[in-house]
Amino acid sequence: MSVKYRKRKIVLQFDKENPLSKYVATNVVIGSIGYNKLCDEVNQRTGMHRGVVDVVLKGVQDTMISFLEEGFSVKLGEFGSFRPAIQAKSQDKEEDVDSDTISRVKIIFTPGNKFQQMLNGVSIESVSNASKGGEGDKEGANGSDDGPEGEAPDPAV
Structure with a gap:
């Protein structure tokens, strides 16, 4: 397997009067299945009927959601594990920490x-900056996205 990257310029605005330019390697995704x-x-x-595959995957998804909503970590053997997490803003005093300080679930x-x-x-593998295609903006290999409507991939993943 080869991970492809390109060089990208970023501007850090720590000081509004003197922005700082840096360069960073960013991964290139060639498409989406x-x-x-x-x-x-x-x-x-596997030889399993496509309808059975669909039912099993949706059943796993629904079951995982139920356990994650209860606060459990879900382990899928060799596949890996999923766990709920939060991001929160730090506070100077313990009494200032509450649900309003949680910025993301x-x-x-x-x-x-x-x-x-x-x-x-x-x-x-480096990819030329001139080739701008392929940062997850392509459709699936079968010509359609096929994903749930209105669902965007998590850029943090």
């Missing part, structure tokens, strides 16, 4: 052994 394509691929690899995915092994063998 939609839900329907994923189900089709699982069908091809999120789910953290920790990859399992197979994903970790894949990442250990990854190579890094």
Whole structure:
């Protein structure tokens, strides 16, 4: 596997009168595989009927949501684990910490052994800054996004 990156200029506005320019490597995603394509691929690899794959994946999703809502971490064997988490603003005094200081609720995915092994063998490849395509803006391999309507990928993942 190869992770592709390009160089990107960022401007840090710590001092409004003297902005500071820096350069950073940012990953390039070549596209997105939609839900329907994923189900089709699982069908091809396992021989399970596509409808069964769909029902199982939706059942796993619904069950995971139930457990995450209760505050549990959910472990999916070699796949990895999901856990609920929060980001909160720090306060000077303990009594100032309350639910209003929580700025974001999120789910953290920790990859399992197979994903970790894949990442250990990854190579890094530079992509020309002139080629602007491919930062997750392409449709799925089957020509459609197939994802849930109105759902955007989490940029933190």
